[in-house]
Amino acid sequence: MATSRGYKLHRWNSGTPARSDPYPAGDCHRAGPGGHTGGVTNASDPATGTATPSRRRRIQPHHVVYVLLLVVVVVCVGVLVKKSQGNGVNLDDGNIEALMPPPGSKIVHQDEIGIDLAPGFEALLTLNGVPIPEDELLIVPQLNLVTFKEGAGKETVLLQGQQNCLTATYWRSATGPNQSTTRTWCFSVY
Secondary structure, eight states: OEEETTEEEOSSOTTSBOOOOSSOTTOTTSOOGGGOOOSOOSSOOTTTOOOOOOOOOOOOHHHHHHHHHHHHHHHHHHHHHHHHHHTTSSBTTTTEEEEESOTTOEEOTTSOEEEEEOTTEEEEEEETTEEOOGGGEEEETTTTEEEEOOOTTOSOOOOTTSEEEEEEEEEETTTOGGGOEEEEEEEEEO
């Protein structure tokens, strides 16, 4: 072998410098013809036929964050679905579609209170044991909806900072108020 400018030259290829091979023969990093590494897999040891251990992947911190966020979203969706079903599920065998506000709620003075009934029902409301005058109620017969909203010029007022209880006396339109049923629920005003 001859040297030229610090390179060892092989006799059969005098123009190409010799280099030490960083990858030993048979290593998967050594590229064959066309730059391919061949059919190197980590599935099994050809001599024994047993699987070779693979490196375990580390759990990255951002994967943990993604899983926690997914859990939070699933829990929130479950709570919202349960809350939305809780107000109108089987109230008096379906005669009541919704109580406004739902029992135990906290509302502001500007919120409407009342009852949404099934078709063919009518109602009147009593707040804290005092009947609400019919001219202060908003009655929508097409929707079977009876509501009250506190405002100027109205006798009926909500008790601020205290529990308020609303009683709906309702009946089938065909039978009239002589055969009525009552439903009472309470809420807070802040």
